[in-house]
Amino acid sequence: MIPIDIITGFLGAGKTTFLKNILLKGVFAEEKVVLIENEYGQVNMDARFLEGVGIPIYEITKGCLCCSLKTDFITTLKEILESVKPDRILVEPSGIFVTESFKEMLQDSSLREDYRINSITSVLDVTLFDGRFLPYEGFLSNGVRHAGQILLSKCDLADDGMLQNARAFINRHNSHAAVYDSAAVLAEEGQCRALFARGGKADPNTCACGCSGGHGHSHDHSSHDPFVTVSLDLDGSLGEKEFETWMEGVASGAFGDIIRMKGYIRIQGKTHEIQYQHNRYTCVPKQDAVERHQVVAIGKHIRREWLAGIDG
Numbered sequence: 334m335i336p337i338d339i340i341t342g343f344l345g346a347g348k349t350t351f352l353k354n355i356l357l358k359g360v361f362a363e364e365k366v367v368l369i370e371n372e373y374g375q376v377n378m379d380a381r382f383l384e385g386v387g388i389p390i391y392e393i394t395k396g397c398l399c400c401s402l403k404t405d406f407i408t409t410l411k412e413i414l415e416s417v418k419p420d421r422i423l424v425e426p427s428g429i430f431v432t433e434s435f436k437e438m439l440q441d442s443s444l445r446e447d448y449r450i451n452s453i454t455s456v457l458d459v460t461l462f463d464g465r466f467l468p469y470e471g472f473l474s475n476g477v478r479h480a481g482q483i484l485l486s487k488c489d490l491a492d493d494g495m496l497q498n499a500r501a502f503i504n505r506h507n508s509h510a511a512v513y514d515s516a517a518v519l520a521e522e523g524q525c526r527a528l529f530a531r532g533g534k535a536d537p538n539t540c541a542c543g544c545s546g547g548h549g550h551s552h553d554h555s556s557h558d559p560f561v562t563v564s565l566d567l568d569g570s571l572g573e574k575e576f577e578t579w580m581e582g583v584a585s586g587a588f589g590d591i592i593r594m595k596g597y598i599r600i601q602g603k604t605h606e607i608q609y610q611h612n613r614y615t616c617v618p619k620q621d622a623v624e625r626h627q628v629v630a631i632g633k634h635i636r637r638e639w640l641a642g643i644d645g
């Protein structure tokens with residue numbers, strides 16, 4: 334059976350960053366590995382950020398693997414089996430993924446003989462634990478509850494209070510998971526390998542409700558509904574001040590409740606990678622040329638025209 338390793342976590346938690354690092358380190362160099370990237374929006378930015386990691390990437394966009402895209406996912410897994418026959422599949426689901434349905438999906442008669450979940454790793458952004466996590470508690474607890482192992486990301490930006498709150502939250506929802514600082518794991522190749530070898534401490538076949546998978550009962554996906562995604566092609570180039578004002582607008586809620594934004598943008602004629610999540614952003618010059626200058630925003634009540642005003 335082909336092992337599937339799932340890297341889950343809320344929007345902007347650090348899943349792609351972690352995956353990119355382990356792939357560039359060659360942690361799976363001896364294996365034939367493929368990655369399935371699932372983006373909630375129409376454009377798969379993460380697959381673009383992961384260009385050059387040296388493994389095939391299958392993209393599934395415009396929805397969430399665990400609900401609207403079940404059929405796409407099943408088809409993709411069948412295709413991978415026929416064409417690549419990998420030793421391992423890594424899956425990065427969208428940041429608003431619900432684990433239960435994914436497990437049910439793997440019980441599909443066309444898959445269950447060929448695939449098994451090897452590990453579920455949840456990446457948890459500890460900086461949210463300054464009180465900002467409350468609106469997303471359901472997503473965070475779902476990720477934590479099902480994980481065999483939890484990687485605390487952004488510890489470099491966190492204070493002791495955030496770390497304590499994050500650990501207390503984990504204990505409330507999953508006292509069995511092994512918990513690591515993601516940066517410490519990345520610092521040691523052996524640690525990275527161990528993460529995927531042992532598949533975590535929790536039993537990946539057990540559902541949060543205590544039953545085992547394949548039982549056919551339903552789980553609620555209505556929590557996905559409030560999120561919308563907006564993608565913008567940005568052909569122009571911004572001045573630095575103009576860019577800062579735009580980002581202030583994003584962070585202040587002037588363009589709607591934007592939780593996450595990412596993409597490529599030209600500032601003073603130079604391409605930059607922009608990453609925004611939960612009121613914090615980075616904007617880093619990119620050396621290689623990009624095909625399109627485009628950003629994707631995810632959140633609620635996004636005022637597309639106002640956000641796009643930047644390029645007007």
Ligand SMILES: Nc1nc2c(ncn2[C@@H]2O[C@H](COP(=O)(O)OP(=O)(O)OP(=O)(O)O)[C@@H](O)[C@H]2O)c(=O)[nH]1
Nearest residue numbers: 343344345346347348349350428486487488593608
């Ligand atoms: N300072 C710091 N930044 C981090 C860390 N991990 C991730 N980031 C940053 O957080 C931002 C979001 O990281 P991603 O890896 O894209 O997050 P993601 O979970 O893939 O996000 P989605 O694609 O929205 O699901 C990026 O700017 C990363 O560079 C960390 O440990 N420390």
